[in-house]
Amino acid sequence: MKKETQCVQAGTLKDNQYQGLNSPLYTSTAYGYMDKEEVCYPRYFTTPNQGAVVKKICALEGAEDGLLFSSGMAAVSTTILAHTRPGDHVILLDDLYGGTHSMATADFERLGLEYDFVATSLEAIMAAQKPNTTMVIIESPTNPLMNILDIKATADWARENKITSLMDNTFGTSINQTPLALGIDIVVHSGTKYMGGHSDVCCGFALASKKKMQPILDLARHLGGSLDSFAAYLLERSLKTLAIRVERQCQNAQALAEFLEAHPKIVKVNYPGLPNFPGHDIAKKQMKLFGAMMSFELDESIGDVDVFLRKLKVIHPAVSLGGVESSICSPKDTSHKPMTAEERARVGISDFLLRLSIGIEHIDDLKEDIEQALT
Numbered sequence: 085m086k087k088e089t090q091c092v093q094a095g096t097l098k099d100n101q102y103q104g105l106n107s108p109l110y111t112s113t114a115y116g117y118m119d120k121e122e123v124c125y126p127r128y129f130t131t132p133n134q135g136a137v138v139k140k141i142c143a144l145e146g147a148e149d150g151l152l153f154s155s156g157m158a159a160v161s162t163t164i165l166a167h168t169r170p171g172d173h174v175i176l177l178d179d180l181y182g183g184t185h186s187m188a189t190a191d192f193e194r195l196g197l198e199y200d201f202v203a204t205s206l207e208a209i210m211a212a213q214k215p216n217t218t219m220v221i222i223e224s225p226t227n228p229l230m231n232i233l234d235i236k237a238t239a240d241w242a243r244e245n246k247i248t249s250l251m252d253n254t255f256g257t258s259i260n261q262t263p264l265a266l267g268i269d270i271v272v273h274s275g276t277k278y279m280g281g282h283s284d285v286c287c288g289f290a291l292a293s294k295k296k297m298q299p300i301l302d303l304a305r306h307l308g309g310s311l312d313s314f315a316a317y318l319l320e321r322s323l324k325t326l327a328i329r330v331e332r333q334c335q336n337a338q339a340l341a342e343f344l345e346a347h348p349k350i351v352k353v354n355y356p357g358l359p360n361f362p363g364h365d366i367a368k369k370q371m372k373l374f375g376a377m378m379s380f381e382l383d384e385s386i387g388d389v390d391v392f393l394r395k396l397k398v399i400h401p402a403v404s405l406g407g408v409e410s411s412i413c414s415p416k417d418t419s420h421k422p423m424t425a426e427e428r429a430r431v432g433i434s435d436f437l438l439r440l441s442i443g444i445e446h447i448d449d450l451k452e453d454i455e456q457a458l459t
């Protein structure tokens with residue numbers, strides 16, 4: 085089946101009693117165990133509604149197995165903990181999602197893990213390799229500068245060196261890129277973003293082969309970060325429109341990036357779909373569409389980014405991303421606030437940079453909103 089069809093149909097639970105088209109919602113937390121091979125229990129990650137969503141995502145990501153978590157960070161942290169041991173060395177990209185970044189700086193030492201942050205390039209990753217390197221954690225596109233990493237080349241290098249490759253595919257989405265097919269070992273998602281898509285469900289996924297998922301499942305049952313059936317049901321409903329939502333979001337993003345690039349009050353636009361963006365050629369090779377996240381720098385004549393943000397009427401200043409509604413934030417005041425101004429400048433995050441998550445509104449309304457706020 086094609087992705088659009090998988091979104092609608094994969095994993096749907098059969099309603100044998102009434103032949104309803106949607107998966108029935110099973111709210112029980114206690115299920116019979118006699119004559120059953122596997123016991124249903126929410127924290128065992130085995131309820132019917134959890135299973136329905138996992139089947140759909142496995143189909144979309146081309147994964148043999150997967151787990152649905154109660155947040156993206158539950159998926160990320162459980163996966164890292166399940167696949168590392170004290171004494172291991174982990175390589176992470178400098179511009180990984182802030183929560184993953186701060187898990188490394190706050191918790192790795194205590195867990196006996198060594199780590200190095202590197203720039204978003206395979207050369208930088210290779211240069212950081214040590215004899216005890218066992219894991220590399222990557223994203224592409226990255227937040228907020230949309231840096232692009234060659235996923236297949238990184239996966240090949242990791243496999244040759246017996247290093248577990250872990251990729252956060254939240255920004256790319258399962259619609260635009262499938263890292264497992266490019267050789268990545270484990271994929272994680274914040275489902276809170278595009279998969280939920282309506283800014284009302286917090287969830288996450290880990291996806292991999294059965295063999296790689298087993299230690300994640302074993303640990304997940306101890307850590308307990310499972311999702312309840314109501315949220316799983318809501319998520320399944322949202323996923324039916326994932327392909328169509330993401331396609332419209334990407335089309336809007338491409339048009340808006342071109343509009344911003346031509347605007348005299350915009351200094352720079354970071355969007356992989358722009359032909360002169362440094363990662364464009366690699367992105368074209370590994371992505372279907374170029375995603376719906378971008379960042380741009382306002383001209384300093386604006387005075388302060390808040391002046392611009394307060395004038396917006398359609399695009400909402402908000403943290404989080406990936407919803408049907410367009411949202412915008414200033415990294416210096418949100419995701420990258422814990423960094424010093426010098427550190428931000430070093431990685432290319434200026435005080436005039438804004439990160440934009442494009443929704444499904446009409447493109448003319450988005451352009452007009454930005455135009456009136458710049459005037």
Ligand SMILES: Cc1ncc(COP(=O)(O)O)c(C=O)c1O
Nearest residue numbers: 155156157181252254274276287
């Ligand atoms: C790329 C990425 N990964 C992981 C996460 C963490 O997800 P959650 O907030 O659902 O725990 C986020 C959240 O913003 C994210 O943007």
